[in-house]
Amino acid sequence: MEVRSATHGTPRQAHTRPLRRTVIAGLAASVALVGAACDRGSSTGANPTQNAGAKDVTLTITSNAIAGGKNAEEADWYAKYVIPKFTEQQKAKGVTVKVTFQPSGVDDEQYKTKVALDLKSRAGADVMALDGIWVGEFAQAGYLKPLTDVAGSGVTSWEGWSQIPKAVQANASFEDKAYGIPAGTDGRVLYFNKKLFAQAGLPANWQPKSWQEILDAGTKLKSISGVEPIQINAGTAMGEATTMQGVLPLLVGTGSEIYADNKWQGDTKAVRDVLTFYKQLVDQGLTSKNFQQAAKGRDQSFAAFAAGKVGVLLEGDYFWRSVVNPDQGANPMTSRDTDVGWAFIPAREPGAGVGGTEFVSMSGGGGYFLNPNTKYPQQAWELLQFLGSADAINALLAGSARITARQDVNEKVLAKDPMLTFVSQKVLPLTHYRPGLAVYPQVSQALQQATADIVSGKSVEEAAKAYSAAVVKAVGGADKVATS
């Protein structure tokens, strides 16, 4: 308004110039401000020897673990073992190090977003516990760098590498370069509640040989009131848990891997078979739609299983160790050792699994990674080695068992636990891994959406078609997607 009125009268023009100049100066200043904010820290390039001789060091570790909540035993391990012991060890070398643990107790997808934003703004913890499947996309984005780039070529001489099998090392690698130290691996099975099975007239040593036998067991379990017969994850709210504990173990049971011969599964018979199985579960009322749709459905399903209200649940050994574990589990089940049974995940029918197998599983695993923006790369690498040492891992286990990355530790601890022995000896030989490609998480989201469509009542054909379109878009071309 004022500017327009400035056209009829001369004395004003003298006044408009300083105004305009001020505006321009302000504009320049604000652009500079924003520019500076975006540019923060870009000078900290990868220099492995930076601050190598520092005597006062601060380091942070982050993980999706929190005292009294998610992965509580891991959070306690940082507080009670890692931080005091590592500080002590460094003090002996004359270095005062202050280590802090940044806890987190949320869904893995939210944790991933948080860490990605941290790394994007060149901030975040010096040492990060991450799922191995994120390494590809983080590396391509430049958020993570190979260990040799961050901490120097000395990393190859770490004693731990010889103890970690190649397949497990691959969990913390991308394009044949190590980005971190793997923390372990896992395998997926069907858990079942033996008490409910007895009530339904099902055997305590249940082992389904086909998907149909899972449905049959579900039909019998359905007769018990207040019980959800089968929980095989579906929907988008569970994120990767839907893909890993749902779609992919079923998919390998049809003889197809999600990525093979340079092609992703599109609208194929294998995908439609998997979706049909989900459809049967939903239509026959064998699965809780609430668990599959609620924002916290996975946690609810865990709580329900621990309360004896779920018959069959497909999960990794994480469930045994960290969820229903009577000692430190998130949903402790005092009768775990007597009431919880486990079985192989069957192929669609015997011999239908990838490579003609009768049973199938999927595995993954996380690891510890260095933040390329750390101010103390050498000290962070020392902390990483400390986390991966046999002593530290033994301390984390504290008498309990889990499949760690290190064979020297596994040999001693696994024998104590029949469930984990089963996973390491019987399941791992027939397991499969996700493709370590950066685009995988987008394909995974498309799979989650397809199961969400089934749960919300869409047909198998509709869901498969929409899935295929999403995959073509994600991987950048129909020539990279299989159809049949």
Place this chain on the structure above:
Amino acid sequence: MTATADRKVRSNREAGARAGGPVDSIDAAGLGRARAAGLVAPALVLVLAFLVVPAAWTVYLGVTDYRLTGIQAANPEFVGLDNFTAALADPDFRNSLWLTLLFVLGSAIVGQTVAGFALAWTLRTVPKLVRSVVETLVLLAWILPSSIVAFLWVAYLSGDGGTLNAMLQTSGTEWLLEHPMASIIVFNTWRGTAFSMLLFSAALGAVPPSQLESARLAGAGAFAQLRDVVLPHIRGHVLTNTLLISLWTFNDFSPYLLTAGGPNHASETLPVFIYNKALYGGQLGYGSAISFIMLLINLVIALFYVRLLRERR
């Protein structure tokens, strides 16, 4: 600029023009242009730094395939208007836009306005104690932090021993899954009514009691009084209130805390949609494009109401 200041400027300018003097006579504070500019410069810098530049940045990101992770995070490529055309063709986006309109209409324009006015109207005549208690409770819903409120509502609506089910004897109903939109509309009405109530209370205070009294003496019923006496007095307030709460509700993210947009996108309003696409799905470029569309819709809503306000005079 407020309405009174605007009027003042206009009348000053007209006075200046009549007197044939320079329009500089509107400089009532006697600061002169340079010093006046210096005075507003800090504000302008802030507006630029935190509004204009980010908005321009959003437009820029919206024409790239920028992602949170992966190769496009390091080297985003220019994709032109692809994100915008993809959004307009995306059934999820259209679904989300529709849900947002429902949300605004249901919880702001109808819910908060009606509940706020009804409270303000009835509270005029009740004893002071009742009035204070009710006002405090309604205000509490407004000022409590979202995370706490969301936690309470999740417990209230839960199918597993939730309070609402206990009251209605509808054990096992998962309100957030079976009626997600209705749930968040009721939630947001409850949450935001305080503002409308306060604004209408103040507005009703300005209605001359003598006019109401005369209307009553002339035999006007409650409805006629509202329509013919009260409404003409508070029309401006109604519009201002509707403008503000529409914009707030349109941009409100708290439904995410209750339903996370689910089940299967059934309560995915635009802010939640953008969050799910941009941060959860990592598609920052696409999310930026939709953010920009949202910004335009905000402007349209604002212009629409400003028009209405102007016409009133």
